[in-house]
Amino acid sequence: MVLMAACCRTPLSLSTKLYNNKPPSLSLPLKPSPILFLRSHSSPFLHSKSHFLKHNSLSAHAPVIRASNDAFCSSETDKLSSDVRNRILDAVDLCGRKVTVGDVAGKTGIKVDEAQKALQAVAADSDGYLDVSDEGDVLYVFPEDYRLKLAAKSVRIRYEPLVEKTKSAADRAVRFAFGATLIVSIVLVAAAIVVILASKSDDDGKKSKSKSSSSNLFFLDSSPNTFRWLDALEPQADSNGMNFAEAVYSFVFGDGDPNQDFEEKRWKLIGQYIASVGGVTTAEELAPYLDVTTKAEKNDEGYILPVLIRFDGQPEVDEEGSILYQFPSLQRTASAGRRGKGLTKGTDKVVQNEKFMRENYWNFSNTTTHQKVMVVGLGVLNNLGVFILGALLRDKEVVKIGYIRFVSYIYPLLQIYAVSYFVIPFFRVIFILKINADIKRRNQAREQHAQGLELPDMSLRRKLQNARDMAKGNVVGNKKVVYSTKEDSIYQNLEADEWDRKLSRGRNLKVRGIIKIAKMKSIGNNSVASFGQDIDAKELEQENSDSGIGEN
Known part of the structure; x- marks a missing residue:
C-alpha cells in the first residue's frame, strides 16, 4: 500500500520523464535524469533507511532508466586522458572486470584519487555497478561487453585509433623527407657545379651551350642505370627496421628518449x-x-x-x-x-x-654500422659540394644562368641543411655523455639499495618483519554486500528495519554514510557515486547529532 501511495504521489508532469516504454530491468541507473534528484539535504526522513527506500523506490513495474540512455549525458570517459583510460581498462580486464580502487592503483601506478574518478567515469558509461560491503568497501563490477558500450558512447574512443595511425604516418613521412633531402641536396649541388664549370670553359658559346645542355641531360637522364645509387631511398628496411632515409634522420636527431615510459x-x-x-x-x-x-x-x-x-x-x-x-x-x-x-x-x-x-642509457643512433658509413659519407660529400658551390657563386656572371639563379635562391637553405647535418649530432654527443653519467650514478645508487635488502642487518630485519606482521589483506569480494547499484532499491528494502535498528544505535557510521550517499547519488546525480575513502566519520557523527540519532 505504501508503494502504491508513493507511486500515486508522483506528479503527472514527471511521469513521462520517469518512465519509458522499455521492459522492466533489475538494474538501478548510475546516471538517471537530474530531475529525479528531488530531495533536500536537511530532510529528516532521509536519515531512516526504510523511510528513504519507501519514498524513493521505483514501482516493481516501472522500468529503470539506464545511464547510456540519458539524452542529456555526455561521455564521462572522454574527460579522461587516453593514457589513463587505457591503463584503467587494461587493469579492469586483468582483474576479471571486478576491481577495487586499490587493485587499479596498484596495477597501473595511477594516483588513488585519479583511479577512483576514472573508475567512476568508466562505470557510468559502461553500465557498470557498485557493490558496498558490510565494512564500507566498494567493489566496481563491469559487464562483459563494457568496452563495446564505451566505444558506442564515446566518439573519442572510436576515432582515436585513426588519429594514432595518422600521427604515426606523419612522423614517418617527416623522417623520410629529411633523409630524402640529403640526396636531393647532393643532386642539386652537383648539377649546379657541372653547369657552372661548363659555362666557364674556353670553348665558344655554342659549344659551351651544347656541353651545358648535355650536362643537364645527363642529370635528367631517365636511364635505369643513371641513379642506381639512389636505390637506398626505397623503403627497404635494414636489420634494425630502418631504411636509408630513416637512418639519416636517426643519425642527426637520434631515436628519442629511451626512458620515455x-x-x-x-x-x-x-x-x-x-x-x-x-x-x-x-x-x-x-x-x-x-x-x-x-x-x-x-x-x-x-x-x-x-x-x-x-x-x-x-x-x-x-x-x-x-x-x-x-x-x-x-x-x-x-x-x-x-x-x-x-x-x-x-x-x-x-x-x-x-x-x-x-634506467636505459641513451644511444647516439640505432643505425647499423653499414648505414652509419653511408650516412656519414654522403653527409661529407654534401658539405664538400655546398662549400665548392658557394665559392663558384661569387661570380655574378654565373648567377645569370637560369638554373644557377634558382640554385642561388635556395643556397642558404642548402647551407643550413649541410651545417646542421653535423652540428646537431655534435651537441647531441655532449648531451648524451652528460645524461648517461647521471643515469649511471642513479642506477648504481638504486642497485646498492637493493643489495642492502638482500643482506639486511639485524635492525632492518626486525623492521621488515614488523611490516609483514602489520600487513593485512582486505578481500571485498568475500564479504557480505549490503548495497548494490545493480538492483532496484525495492529489493534491498527487505533488511531495512534491521539496518535502522543498528544505525539508530550509532553503529557502523561509515557503512551507513556510504549506503546513503550511494542511494542518493544513484537516484539523482550525473556521475557514479564517490564512496569509501571520502567518508569522514566525524561528519557522519555530526549528521547523526543534527538528526537526533545518538549512540546508546
Whole structure:
C-alpha cells in the first residue's frame, strides 16, 4: 500500500520523464535524469533507511532508466586522458572486470584519487555497478561487453585509433623527407657545379651551350642505370627496421628518449610491490625504485613523500619505534588471489626481475654500422659540394644562368641543411655523455639499495618483519554486500528495519554514510557515486547529532 501511495504521489508532469516504454530491468541507473534528484539535504526522513527506500523506490513495474540512455549525458570517459583510460581498462580486464580502487592503483601506478574518478567515469558509461560491503568497501563490477558500450558512447574512443595511425604516418613521412633531402641536396649541388664549370670553359658559346645542355641531360637522364645509387631511398628496411632515409634522420636527431615510459613503469612497479606485501612497507624497500643518491636523503626518508601522496599512504610506528608506511587503499582487493602476506608467485616474478629501477642509457643512433658509413659519407660529400658551390657563386656572371639563379635562391637553405647535418649530432654527443653519467650514478645508487635488502642487518630485519606482521589483506569480494547499484532499491528494502535498528544505535557510521550517499547519488546525480575513502566519520557523527540519532 505504501508503494502504491508513493507511486500515486508522483506528479503527472514527471511521469513521462520517469518512465519509458522499455521492459522492466533489475538494474538501478548510475546516471538517471537530474530531475529525479528531488530531495533536500536537511530532510529528516532521509536519515531512516526504510523511510528513504519507501519514498524513493521505483514501482516493481516501472522500468529503470539506464545511464547510456540519458539524452542529456555526455561521455564521462572522454574527460579522461587516453593514457589513463587505457591503463584503467587494461587493469579492469586483468582483474576479471571486478576491481577495487586499490587493485587499479596498484596495477597501473595511477594516483588513488585519479583511479577512483576514472573508475567512476568508466562505470557510468559502461553500465557498470557498485557493490558496498558490510565494512564500507566498494567493489566496481563491469559487464562483459563494457568496452563495446564505451566505444558506442564515446566518439573519442572510436576515432582515436585513426588519429594514432595518422600521427604515426606523419612522423614517418617527416623522417623520410629529411633523409630524402640529403640526396636531393647532393643532386642539386652537383648539377649546379657541372653547369657552372661548363659555362666557364674556353670553348665558344655554342659549344659551351651544347656541353651545358648535355650536362643537364645527363642529370635528367631517365636511364635505369643513371641513379642506381639512389636505390637506398626505397623503403627497404635494414636489420634494425630502418631504411636509408630513416637512418639519416636517426643519425642527426637520434631515436628519442629511451626512458620515455620510465615514470609510468616506476609507479606501476611500486604499486605492485606495495600491494604484494600486504599494503605495509618500509622506506628501505622502496628506495631501489626511487631517486635516492645520497646517504643523507636515505636517512631522513623524505623521498617517501611522493609515494604516500600518490597511493594515499600514512606513516605508522611499530612497537620498536620504527616508522612503517601503510597504504589502506592498496590493502583492499576484489580477489584473494591478488594479495598475500609477502610476495605472491605472480608478483615474485615481477619483483625478482626488477629488484631496482634501471634506467636505459641513451644511444647516439640505432643505425647499423653499414648505414652509419653511408650516412656519414654522403653527409661529407654534401658539405664538400655546398662549400665548392658557394665559392663558384661569387661570380655574378654565373648567377645569370637560369638554373644557377634558382640554385642561388635556395643556397642558404642548402647551407643550413649541410651545417646542421653535423652540428646537431655534435651537441647531441655532449648531451648524451652528460645524461648517461647521471643515469649511471642513479642506477648504481638504486642497485646498492637493493643489495642492502638482500643482506639486511639485524635492525632492518626486525623492521621488515614488523611490516609483514602489520600487513593485512582486505578481500571485498568475500564479504557480505549490503548495497548494490545493480538492483532496484525495492529489493534491498527487505533488511531495512534491521539496518535502522543498528544505525539508530550509532553503529557502523561509515557503512551507513556510504549506503546513503550511494542511494542518493544513484537516484539523482550525473556521475557514479564517490564512496569509501571520502567518508569522514566525524561528519557522519555530526549528521547523526543534527538528526537526533545518538549512540546508546
